[in-house]
Amino acid sequence: MKQEEIVQTYRPLLFSIAYNMLGSVMDAEDCVQETFLRWYSASSDQEAELIHNPKGYLCTVITRLCIDELRQARRQRESYIGVWLPEPMVTDDMSIRMVQNEVLSITLLHLLETLTPLQRAVFLLRQVFDYDYAEIAHMVQKSTVHCRQLMWQARHALRVNSQHDSLEVKQHSLIVNQFLDAYKRGDMEGLLSLFAHDVALYTDGGGKAKAARKPLYGAFKAARFLVAVRPTAPEPLVYRLAHINGRPGIIHYRKEALYSVWAFDIAEQKIREVNVVANPEKLRHIPPPYQVTNM
Numbered sequence: 001m002k003q004e005e006i007v008q009t010y011r012p013l014l015f016s017i018a019y020n021m022l023g024s025v026m027d028a029e030d031c032v033q034e035t036f037l038r039w040y041s042a043s044s045d046q047e048a049e050l051i052h053n054p055k056g057y058l059c060t061v062i063t064r065l066c067i068d069e070l071r072q073a074r075r076q077r078e079s080y081i082g083v084w085l086p087e088p089m090v091t092d093d094m095s096i097r098m099v100q101n102e103v104l105s106i107t108l109l110h111l112l113e114t115l116t117p118l119q120r121a122v123f124l125l126r127q128v129f130d131y132d133y134a135e136i137a138h139m140v141q142k143s144t145v146h147c148r149q150l151m152w153q154a155r156h157a158l159r160v161n162s163q164h165d166s167l168e169v170k171q172h173s174l175i176v177n178q179f180l181d182a183y184k185r186g187d188m189e190g191l192l193s194l195f196a197h198d199v200a201l202y203t204d205g206g207g208k209a210k211a212a213r214k215p216l217y218g219a220f221k222a223a224r225f226l227v228a229v230r231p232t233a234p235e236p237l238v239y240r241l242a243h244i245n246g247r248p249g250i251i252h253y254r255k256e257a258l259y260s261v262w263a264f265d266i267a268e269q270k271i272r273e274v275n276v277v278a279n280p281e282k283l284r285h286i287p288p289p290y291q292v293t294n295m
Contacts, residue, residue, distance in 0.1 A: 003043065006054050007036060013055075013129075014062050016102040020124050021066035021117075022073065023086030023109045025285045031069060035062040056135070063121055063139045070117040081207030083215060085110055085275055087282040088261040090251070091243045102128060103246045106263035106275045108158075110202070115154050122147050123154035169248065172266050173241065176248040179264070179271060180239055186227045195219035196270040201226070206279030209260070222274065238289050253289045261286060 014035055018028035038061055039054070077084050086109040104112075112120050121140055125131045126147075133144045133151075140147065175194060182190030201222040205211025210229060216222050231237060231254070238253040250262040261283060265273035277283065 003040075006058075010055055010058050011036075013102075014058055017059065017062055017124065017129065018066050019089070020102070020104050020109065020112075020128060021063075021120060022070060023113070024073075024282075025087045025089065027069060027073070031062055031065045034065055056138075059131075060139045063125065064141075067117045067121055067140065070120065074117075081205075082211055082213045083202045083204050084113070084206075085202055085204035085277050085282075088244050088249070088263055088275075088277050088286070090261075090286055091246050104128065105245050105247055105265065106277075107265040107273050109245070110275065111158055114157055118142070119150050119154040119157070122150040123158070126151055171269070172264075173248040175266055175269065175271065176241060176250065176264055180241070180250055183226060183230060184239070186230055188223050188227050191223035191226060192219050194271050195222060196268075196272045199271055199273065201274045201276075203276040204279050204282070206281065208280055209278035211276070211278055226274075240289060251286065251289075256289055258283050258286050258288070 011032060014032045015028055018031040019025060022028055022031070035058055039058055042057070086106055088106060089103060091103050112123070115123065118140060122136055125136045125139065126133070131139070133147050136147050137144045142150070179191070179194050181187075182194065197219050198217065199219050199222050201212070201216040203211035212225060216225055236255055238256065240251040240253070242249060242251050244250075244261060244263040247264065247266075249264060251258070252260045252262065258280075260276055260278040263275040263277075264271055265275075
């Protein structure tokens with residue numbers, strides 16, 4: 001393939017790897033750009049791997065870049081104000097940027113923060129992108145035995161269940177719609193009826209928007225907080241139901257300006273987790289209301 005064809009073919013894959021590794025759209029874009037710059041530079045040197053296996057070369061480079069970036073980001077996040085959440089992605093039309101089934105939920109991306117950068121890389125490459133251990137070992141510069149150990153550690157830490165919840169996406173959308181209706185009305189009982197008893201509420205304002213500094217656990221605490229902070233100002237409020245990281249969610253606009261993005265984890269017809277991202281720096285890539293298609 002020609003250079004331009006290779007860029008167009010593998011850009012979505014590279015972005016998927018980087019976004020799932022870093023939980024940041026802008027950092028992922030930077031890593032993709034740096035990967036292609038290195039690829040262009042190596043092309044002039046006629047490296048053997050580059051010629052015979054461009055996909056392998058590109059994925060190796062971006063994986064290593066992301067591991068280094070994640071190590072630096074971990075240190076920066078230690079001083080982050082309040083709860084840190086990944087940047088949300090509106091996935092109603094993501095065919096150009098990345099593949100739909102490669103987008104992890106906000107809940108899982110948040111959970112991946114408990115892993116070391118190497119554990120996260122091995123878990124994603126094996127679980128999401130289906131690389132074999134020999135390929136992964138080459139990418140992360142570890143032995144296959146070590147990679148298997150890292151994968152076991154990651155699975156144990158995450159307790160990943162390979163079975164998907166049987167609730168259909170349409171039912172999830174209905175529950176999110178019911179949540180939005182109860183939230184807008186300040187209906188405490190309505191919210192409680194939708195929450196699992198041990199629901200977790202995470203709000204990320206980054207010190208730049210109103211948010212709880214710590215997670216809230218339990219249906220009553222979560223519902224009480226949401227009712228207390230819901231906007232009552234007279235300015236126009238717009239809520240759009242949209243797919244956030246492949247799952248039903250909400251985009252909240254004030255005066256056509258983006259205000260927050262809501263992502264949910266739903267199982268057994270109950271909301272188990274609510275993630276609210278209000279830090280404006282994490283929402284710059286979200287489209288304006290007239291570009292969002294309702295579910």
